[in-house]
Amino acid sequence: MLKSFARHQIGICDLCGLPYTHGIARWCLSCAESLFDTAIHCSQCGLPLGEPAQQCGECLNTPPNWQHLVCLGDYQAPLSHYIAQLKYQGQFPVAKDLAQLLMMAIKRTQVDEVWPEALISVPMHWRRRWRRGYNHSDLLAQSLSKQLVIPYMPKALVKNRMTPTQQGQNRLQRQSNLRGTFTFGTLPSNIRHVAIVDDVVTTGSTILEITHLLHEHGVKLVDVYCLCRTSAGQM
Structure with a gap:
């Protein structure tokens, strides 16, 4: 491949x-x-499927409000090791390398799909970004934008309040924490199809909240590009 x-x-x-x-x-x-997961994943939620199919039963019955999710694999070594290097150790070159792998996964799975008009990243509250010095999702989106030749809109979303760490929380707890957390920033009014870039998608609560907001402001189609897709119990 x-x-x-x-x-x-x-x-x-x-x-x-x-x-x-x-x-x-x-x-x-x-x-x-x-580094690529060979398992078959649902094209919409990204979770592993037990048998060859495009979508899982849950997405067929109650689909999420985004269209496609592309990931490299599950949250386990060695991918989790490289994500930790980027997220917590400030090893910025890792972002470019992981984005290159993600670009390959996207091109492999979206051959016949309509491409997004813009990339956006999951924003970080300014205070947390100030403490850390950077937003890892922003670095990943910057690199992916160059490799896919799709514009990156870094000011499309704003995180307006601090939230407790999501690690170890279930879907309902995460949704409660995130409600009203994001506000719409700057995005050209003619854009109707975007892709959200993040490192790990667990319950999908963050993506769900952001997608609701994007739909309210005229975006019709949302894809998700992430390094890992995993269940809450694995984080």
């Missing part, structure tokens, strides 16, 4: 430690391939 994306470069693979002459970002072709 990745051979068409590989380029001639000499390096040492970040995972296996072996030298390579053709690779993807910081990985040899074999290790880069291992």
Whole structure:
């Protein structure tokens, strides 16, 4: 799958430690391939399916308010290791490398789909961003924008209040925490199709809240591009 994306470069693979002459970002072709989940996922919610199908039963009965979700895989090593490097250790080059893998997953799954007109990222409250110094989702979206050649709108959304950490909370708790958290910022009025970029989607509560807001302001179609899709019990 990745051979068409590989380029001639000499390096040492970040995972296996072996030298390579053709690779993807910081990985040899074999290790880069291992970062992609081979399981079949629902095209709408992104959770694993037990059998070949486009959508899971829950999405067929009560679909979420977004159209497609594309992810690299589940939240487990080594992907979780690289996400932690970006999110908590400030290793900014990881954003470009992970975005390159995500770009490949998107191009593989959206061959016949209509592409979004803009990318937006999940915003961080200004106080939390000030403490950390950056928003990892913003860095990921910046890199993905360049690789997909789709405009990135960093001011489309604003997070107007601090929320407790979502880790360990169930869907209802997360939805309660997030209600009214985001406000609409700046987005050209003619844009009708956007993709939300984030690192990990767990219950989907954040995406649900943001999508509601986007629909209220004229956006018709929403896709989700994330590194990992997982259930709340795995975080």
